[in-house]
Amino acid sequence: MESNVRVRFAPSPTGPLHIGGVRTALYNYLFAKKHKGTFILRIEDTDQTRYVANAEQYIIDALHWCNIPFDEGPQKNEKFGPYKQSERKHLYKKYADILLEKGWAYYAFDTAEQLDAHRKGHEIEGKTFIYNWHNREKGRLVNSLVLSDDEVQQRIHSGDKYVIRFKSPQHETLILEDEIRGTIKIDTNTLDDKILFKSDGMPTYHLANIVDDHLMEISHVIRGEEWLPSFPLHSLLYTAFGWKSPKFAHLPLILKPVGKGKLSKRDGDKLGFPVFPLAYTNEITGDVSRGYKEDGYFSDAFINMLAFLGWNPGTEQEIFLLEELVQEFDLKRVSKSGAKFNPDKTKWFQQQYMQTKSDEELTDLFLPILAEKGITSEKSYVKQVVSSIKERAIFVDDFFGLSSFFFVTPTTYDPKNVKKNWKQETPELMQELVVVIASIEDFSSTNTEKIIKEWISGKEIGFGKVMQPLRLSLVGKLAGPHLFDIIAMIGKKETIHRIENAIKNI
Ligand code: GLU
Numbered sequence: 186m187e188s189n190v191r192v193r194f195a196p197s198p199t200g201p202l203h204i205g206g207v208r209t210a211l212y213n214y215l216f217a218k219k220h221k222g223t224f225i226l227r228i229e230d231t232d233q234t235r236y237v238a239n240a241e242q243y244i245i246d247a248l249h250w251c252n253i254p255f256d257e258g259p260q261k262n263e264k265f266g267p268y269k270q271s272e273r274k275h276l277y278k279k280y281a282d283i284l285l286e287k288g289w290a291y292y293a294f295d296t297a298e299q300l301d302a303h304r305k306g307h308e309i310e311g312k313t314f315i316y317n318w319h320n321r322e323k324g325r326l327v328n329s330l331v332l333s334d335d336e337v338q339q340r341i342h343s344g345d346k347y348v349i350r351f352k353s354p355q356h357e358t359l360i361l362e363d364e365i366r367g368t369i370k371i372d373t374n375t376l377d378d379k380i381l382f383k384s385d386g387m388p389t390y391h392l393a394n395i396v397d398d399h400l401m402e403i404s405h406v407i408r409g410e411e412w413l414p415s416f417p418l419h420s421l422l423y424t425a426f427g428w429k430s431p432k433f434a435h436l437p438l439i440l441k442p443v444g445k446g447k448l449s450k451r452d453g454d455k456l457g458f459p460v461f462p463l464a465y466t467n468e469i470t471g472d473v474s475r476g477y478k479e480d481g482y483f484s485d486a487f488i489n490m491l492a493f494l495g496w497n498p499g500t501e502q503e504i505f506l507l508e509e510l511v512q513e514f515d516l517k518r519v520s521k522s523g524a525k526f527n528p529d530k531t532k533w534f535q536q537q538y539m540q541t542k543s544d545e546e547l548t549d550l551f552l553p554i555l556a557e558k559g560i561t562s563e564k565s566y567v568k569q570v571v572s573s574i575k576e577r578a579i580f581v582d583d584f585f586g587l588s589s590f591f592f593v594t595p596t597t598y599d600p601k602n603v604k605k606n607w608k609q610e611t612p613e614l615m616q617e618l619v620v621v622i623a624s625i626e627d628f629s630s631t632n633t634e635k636i637i638k639e640w641i642s643g644k645e646i647g648f649g650k651v652m653q654p655l656r657l658s659l660v661g662k663l664a665g666p667h668l669f670d671i672i673a674m675i676g677k678k679e680t681i682h683r684i685e686n687a688i689k690n691i
Contacts, residue, residue, distance in 0.1 A: 188220050188221040188222045188223075189222070189402075189404055190216070190217060190220040190221070190222025190223070190404050190405065191217075191222055191223045191225065191401065191402050191403050191404050191405075192213045192216055192217050192222065192223070192224060192225065192403065192404065192405050192406075192407055193213065193224075193225040193226070193227050193398070193401065193403055193406075194206075194209060194210040194213050194214075194224070194225070194226055194227070194248075194255070195226075195227045195228075195229050195394065195397075195408070196210075196228065196229065196244055197228075197229045197230060197232065197235065197390075198228055198229075198230050198236060198237055198240035198241040198243075198244065199232075199235045199236070199237055199240060200237050200240055200465075200467075201240065201243050201247075201461045201463070201465035201474060202240075202243060202244050202247045202461065202462060203448075203450070203460055203461065204439065204448070204460050204461065204462065204491060204494075204526075205409060205438070205439045205447075205448065206244075206409075207247060207251060207462050207491060208436070208439065208491045208492075208494055208495065209407065209408055209409055209436060210248060210251075210253060211251070211253055211488060211491055211492060212407055212436060212495075212496070212514070212516075212519070213407050214253040215492070215510055215511055215514035216405065216407060216514060216516065217256075218511040219511050219512070219514050219515075222404070223256045223257060224253075224254075224255050224256050224257075225255060225256065225257045225258060225265075225268070225401060225403070226244075226245070226248065226255035226257070226258030226259065226268060227258065227268045227269075227270070227397060227401070228241055228244075228259060228268060228269040228270065228271075229270050229390060229393065229394065230269060230270055230271045231270045231271065231387050231388055231389065231390060231393050232389075232390065233271070233387070237468065238468060239466075239468055241259070241269075243463065243465060245258075245259070246463060247461075247462040247463050250462060250463060250478055250484050251462060251484050251487070251488055252484055252485070252488070252507060253488070253507075265400060265401040265402070270388075270393050270397065273393070273397070274386065274387065276396070276400075277382065277387075277388035277392055277393055277396055278382065278386065278388075280388075280392060280396045280426070281349045281381055281382040281388065281392060283426065284349070284351070284381065284425055284426070285349065287425065288352065289351065289352055289425035290349050290350060290351055290352055290381060290425075291321075291328050291329045291330050291349070291350055291352055291378075292328060292329040292337055292340075292341070292347050292348075292349060292350075293316075293326065293327065293328040293329070293347060293348050293349070293350045293378075293380075294327040294328065294332075294340055294345055294346070294347050295316075295326055295327050295328070296346070299327070300314075300316075303325070303326075315377045316350065316377050316378050317353055317374075317376060317377045317378045318353065318354075318355040318374065318378075319374075321352075321378060328350070330352075345384075346384050347384045348380045348381075348382065348383050348384065349380070349381050349382040349383075350378040350379065350380055350381065351378050351379050351380075351381050351391075351418060351421070351422070351425075352378060353373055353376040353377070353378050353379075353418070353421065354373045354421070355373065355374060356373070356374060357372075357373040358370055358371070358372055358373070359371040359372075359373055359417050359420060359421070361416055361417065361420055361433070362432070362433070363413075363416070363433050363434060363435055364405070364432055364433065364434035364516045364517075365434050365435060365436070365437075365516060365519050365520075365521060366413075366435060366521055369416070371417045373417070373421075376417055376418065376421075379391055379418050391415065391418055391419065391422070392422075394419070395419055395422045395423065395426075398431060399423075399426070399428050403431045404431050404432065405431055405432045405433075405434065406419075406431050406432070406433045406434070407434045407436065407516070408434075408435060408436065409435070409436050409438070410435050410436060410437055410438050410523075411438075412435060413435045416433060416435070419433075420433075434516050434519070436495055436519060437495045437519070437520055437521060437522055437523045437524055438523040438524070439494050439495070439523070439524055439526050440523040440524060440525045440526060441525070441526065442456060442525060442526050442527060442528060443456075448460060448526045450474065452526075453475070456528060457528075458475075458528040458531070459474070459475035459476050459477050459480055460474075461474055461475070461476045461477070462476055462477050462478060462484075462487065463476035463477075463478050463479070464476035464478070464479040477531075480580075481535075481580035481581060481582050482531070482535050482580075483535060483538045483539070483542070485506065485507065485538055486531075486534040486535040486537070486538035487531070487534075487535075488507060488510075489503075489504065489505055489506075489510070489534050489538070490530060490531045490534040492505065492510050492514075493524075493530075494524040494526065495519055495520055495524040496514065496518055496519045496520070497518060497520075498513045498518065499518060503534075503537075504534075504537055504538075504541075532579060535579055535580065536579045539575060539578055539579060539580075540575065540576065542575075544568050544571050544572045544575070545568065547571045547575060547581065547584075548564060548567050548568045548571050550581045551567060551570075551571055551581060551584050551585075552564065552567060554581070554582070554584065554585060555567065555585070555592065558585065560592045560593070562592060566591075566674070569674060570584075570588045570591045570592075570674070571584065571588075573588075573666045573667075573670055573674075574587040574588045574666060587665075590659060590660045590661060590665060590671065590675075591671070591674060591675065594679070594682065594683055594686060595658075595659070595660060595661030595683065595686075596661075596690075597661055598657055598661050598662070598687065598690070598691055599657070599661065599662035599663070602653070602657055602662055602663045603657065603691055605653075606649075606653035606654055606657060606663070607654055607657065607691050608650075611650075611654045612688045614646075614650065614651060614654070615654060615655070615658065615684050615687065615688050616688065618637070618640075618651060618655065618684065619681050619684050619685065621636065621637065621640050622637070622677065622680055622681055622684075623677070623681060625677065628672075628673060628676065628677050629673055630667070630669040630670045630672065630673040631669070633669050633672050633673060634669040637651070637669075652668065654687070655668065655684070656668055657687065657691075658683050658684045658686070658687035658688075659671055659672070659675070659680065659683050659684075
């Protein structure tokens with residue numbers, strides 16, 4: 186089925202993509218897929234002063250890791266391309282001219298110093314300076330609404346710096362519809378005349394964004410709440426051009442785990458969690474920021490967590506694979522109020538996803554970690570190990586700590602456990618146990634358990650007297666999975682070797 190749904194994620198490459206940005210991309214992706222539409226990546230790099238060279242690649246890599254690929258974008262199905270605004274520079278002036286012609290925009294020649302003086306003057310009077318209807322034609326501001334056409338042309342030709350400003354209407358009430366927030370009413374008298382174009386030939390964000398959304402046939406603009414204040418201007422721009430406006434949806438902020446305000450990198454640094462999907466190296470300072478990928482998170486767990494930051498399915502279900510999110514996602518269920526970020530919940534999702542991964546997949550992730558430690562083991566053995574420990578792991582990086590005794594003979598023994606459980610009579614008991622173990626033919630977990638337990642019962646001593654020292658001998662501490670599973674896995678020879686080692690070394 187053909188769909189007219191076309192949405193875009195339009196980041197400015199000013200640094201790494203914050204998780205708020207990833208969530209915007211995710212909601213756009215889910216919305217597009219749900220409606221069999223197109224998800225577009227557009228790089229909004231008109232503000233060259235804030236441009237960061239490695240940020241664009243970072244954004245592309247991040248979307249790739251999150252498994253939310255764009256259908257159209259830089260170097261991909263460039264049907265409406267280019268998708269980088271700096272490569273579309275030549276395109277925007279024409280549109281600024283259309284607005285000038287229609288009377289929806291005007292030239293302004295006020296210098297930065299003049300504007301600064303106005304601002305300061307207002308401040309002294311306890312007021313805020315806004316460039317708009319109430320002062321633009323009073324003669325104190327220098328623009329084409331007050332200058333003669335000749336003078337305007339003369340200034341432009343002689344190379345005077347200018348900007349083109351939007352002429353916000355006066356005494357009107359705008360009625361805006363937001364897919365999440367409903368109807369919003371705005372008094373146009375409160376709007377300022379935003380700059381659309383500068384004499385250096387570059388459009389501002391506002392003009393480029395609207396022109397591109399129109400040319401790229403965007404049907405829905407789904408973006409962060411920080412763009413809500415731009416909504417009236419954007420809506421007016423569609424009216425001014427006489428274009429059909431896309432639908433708008435402004436997503437709630439992602440809030441700090443504690444206190445008020447937007448989640449920042451500083452919160453992550455303070456409380457010990459990343460706010461970026463991938464680690465990022467600042468090109469200038471060399472500072473490295475942590476990323477979820479490098480911290481060991483599965484991308485599907487990360488995405489599931491993000492999906493719930495501002496949206497819920499209206500049921501108790503929390504675990505959703507990407508395809509399920511696509512099915513369930515609905516802008517109507519996105520909340521208006523901010524979503525508090527919870528680092529513990531992120532871990533919880535990771536833990537849940539760990540249990541859904543196959544032993545095969547986890548083994549493939551564990552093998553290189555073992556190889557790095559110089560441990561070579563049969564894949565089938567490693568797979569068994571993984572299956573016995575994954576329940577207690579959150580990250581693949583936890584595996585070795587939970588399973589080292591499956592691969593290496595312990596050389597140290599937890600002193601507290603030794604003190605409590607390794608008694609005077611223990612070495613003798615362990616010697617006898619070695620004999621019992623040596624005689625076991627069927628070395629399966631259930632059979633060794635049966636025989637050893639029978640032997641303990643026959644001696645009429647508590648199970649702990651044997652089981653705790655045995656665990657200490659095999660694991661080095663009183664931890665780990667079912668003891669007889671360990672015995673069966675490491676085998677008879679190694680079991681005996683470890684008990685004898687313990688007798689010698691404790
Ligand atoms: N370039 C803007 C940003 O950095 C895009 C805002 C929008 O989606 O309209 O978020």
